Amino acid sequence: MPSVRRVAHAFLERQGLTTVFGNPGSNELPFLAGLPDGFRYVLGLHEGAVVGMADGYAQATGRPVLVNLHAASGSGNAMGALTNAVASRTPLVVVAGQQVRSAVGPEANLASVDAATLMKPLVGWAAEPACAEDVPRALAQAVFEARLQRRPTYLSVPYDDWAAEAGDNSLAVLDREVARAGVPDAEQGRRLAERVAAARRPALVLGGDVDTPGLFDDAVRLAERLDCPVWAAPSLFRLPFPNRHPLFRGVLPAGIAPVSAAFEGHDLVLVLGAPVFRYHEHLPGRYLPEGTRLVQVTEDASAAARAPMGEALVADPAAVVEHLLKVLDGAATSGTPYRPVPEPRTAGDGDRLHPEEVFAALRDEQPEDTAYVVESTSTNSAWWRQMDLRRPGSYYFPAAGGLGFGLPGAVGVAMGHPDRPVVGVIGDGSANYGITALWTAAQHRLPLTVVLLRNGTYGALRWFGGLLGVPDAPGLDIPGLDFTRIAEGYGVPSRHVTGAGELRAVLAERPDGPRLIQVDTALTTPA
Template sequence: MRTVLSSTFNILRASGLTTVFGNPGSNELPFIGNLPNDFSYVMGLNEAVVVGIADGYAQASGGPALVNLHSAAGTGNAMGALTNAWYAHSPLVITSGQQVREHMGGEAMLSNVAATTLPQPLVKLALEPALPADVPRSMAQAVHSAMLHPRGPVYVSIPYDDWDRELDTEVQARRVRQGGGLPAGDLDEIAARLSTSERPVLVLGGDVDAAQANALAVRLADRAGLPVWIAPSPYRCPFPTRHPRFQGVLPASMRGVSAALAGHDLILVVGAPVFRYHQYEPGPLLPDGASLVHITSDPGEAARAWSGDAFVGDVPGTLDGLLRRLPEKQAPAPVPRPRQVLSSGPERVFETLNQVAPESAIYVTESTSTADAFWTTIDISAQGGFYFPAAGGLGFGLPAALGVQLAQPERKVIAVIGDGAANFAIPALWTAARYDIPVTYLILQNNAYGALRGFADLMDIQHPPGLDVSGIDFCSIAEGYGVRAERAEAGPHLADVLKPAMDADAPSVIVIPT
């Protein structure tokens, strides 16, 4: 018998979506309670954790991830995590259980009222099929929409009495391919501007790493003799941090960006917004005498940019097209940046990580107050080696590390989490233990929302309340969830603790006072 459920499973199977990330609710039981044998279910203890795991999985795998949320309440719980997924362009296919159709008009308990409005504006598309027969087609539309550039989350609300309805027609699985490379004339123009510029500079964003284009970016920088910056507030690492052309991460303010790029006459930005500022420090948008070229796969980023000429197209194809047009440039070899002088606890922790972590290690970080120390100390060379909450929403790191590890089981995932951020998604440790996901968690404990101290100084706010988060025993909490934990100091013996934890085939938590 052909049903809505069996047809939907066929669509999901053809799309490679056989892992469901979810937290069960009554509206969802008719779907998750009948999973075929080739499907699996990864459970989180709340919806924010579920979306965080799926976000990490989608980013690290390069494909879509299937999420199952519980009606309106579950969707609301997930919205903070959905913000990070939206700005990371993560292709999430989010299903939400709806009340039976006969109850929806009367707003019975667990009705998802105005279901297609609720997740906006953090999804590309929100659907609630008008009749049961349209559920499989809507699911296929959701998968294709999530994967088309710019990628992003898509939401489908499904009444739970739809699943067992019989169908007269089977929706066909199909492929949707996207082109979108820049035309030759645009590539010629950009190449000519690079060739005639006297002091060009390259700024890279997370979409370069997401498109598996880091090697192309390195070749372009070497071919054209370009110094390289990473765009402000990076959520991925698009360039090797020990490459001699790497300059660092741009500050997230108008004044800061303009000052850092002073002296350059052409700024080529690839795979990033122009620019995603954070702290309010008004100043010139660009240095004196500079022009800007922006290459992005996101029309929205192109349209809302503060400055520059934007070209919307495929990032790898555009980089490859520029390489074909640029001659080798006889630029002097750059002087490598000096290593960071170690002075603080976080810097000593990161230097120890450099010593013991494998070269292919993946870092998932959510310790905002130590971001500068991280970027000036940690070596990242492999593609897909770094993840950070794209919207800055706390609660990303603990669950996202699990998703990244599930997507990249052959690589070691190290999660560096601040003690303030850890509290937002601590139940993720239950999932780590339940599925034996061998992430090594480092909780840097400074007993405060440390990043807010800097913002308080910037805003000239004296003695703000609520920054103290002392007195938390993370080792006991982790062990309560079933994860081995220990406390270690940032010093010469830290490697003796980190190395066996990284070699283990089980999750672990190491709490480090900083």
């Protein structure tokens, strides 16, 4: 009779979860014993970096990814990074070790008391099987729940379970498949199409779920068919529309009043693949202008249920866009010129570059299909002013705003897109939260470029201090950090560039491994 471990490995192999991101502890070793030859274990040096790498990898590949963490302590270290995965609806399957069953009740060292509750309500599903024979079934549920909900799941397994006999019925999980269809029925499709066609001044709001191959381009066709303005949903973590397209109006501000103001004069707002809405700054007001109707289309039933206004259709946005393109009259416009990029602002300081100069250099010197993982919050305005991103999968940002995603996320995206250039644009404040990911990049010789923007302060917090009337908050400056020396210590070649010309020359190079480019930049604000 096969062991629980053997059945689990076979199930994971059949489901394609053969890349394991982890940082092992003693409780995890029995699960990792005897991994089949086709498995790949990606070691991270801190659990937050492990989850960030897995998050980037899963977003890049579009598939669930297995994460292996250590009991309560390792799982706790990972929870900050998990908030980003939850907000980006990333299907991570987290399997954590647990003490042997007989030691959990007495709370022996490394026992995770009430392990499933530890991770709730953060993850979409969490459990610890009641007995060893239930581990294969519970592991299958963790995978299917992550895939169906598109949200991390968590399974705690006592380490003596892995060597136990799996039971006569355990092999039944190997042939299981769970699928979901999200096509609206005929009546739902007809009503939505009639509503969109009847709108005098419709507007589109697109979320991160639209940033997928095929749907990204179909969303452009739909916008051109409707000839309507397009916004990205607030708190953007993926770019769902070419940012220099003439119909693109930018990212909606993350406040109630300014969002409502943006919709003035529109009788219909169609929201595709986004919650309604992920506000940030507390700027109260009416949710919608008088006479404006909002319709949300999302696969996320929870997002549909919690929205404070409008109508919602829980369906696959791709199927809805395809339906609208078929039934709406008219042909999409073609050959529409993209908006030109303005000249970058300069810093006015010989020792520092304006972030726009850095982003202009990236735009001009990097290939057009480059994927950017950005974690420099104080430079958002400069970023969107200079970049020209026209392809799906071009932009990744920490979805919940939790710092530490950028460097690990860039490593994960580079692993998920081995044939696509990947650049991490990382602020010096955020780099420290996931710095250990550089070691993983070096070990795997990933062709990853990290552009480290060093301004010596938490720039976004300085901006927020002004908004909140707290100009004298302590702890906002971080002088004395040299990331070239830190990166070299992790095995990543590094360089400190001091001028725009030198930066362009360095970016034009195409190394076959990771590198870090440190650039001193002037302080800017997110808006």
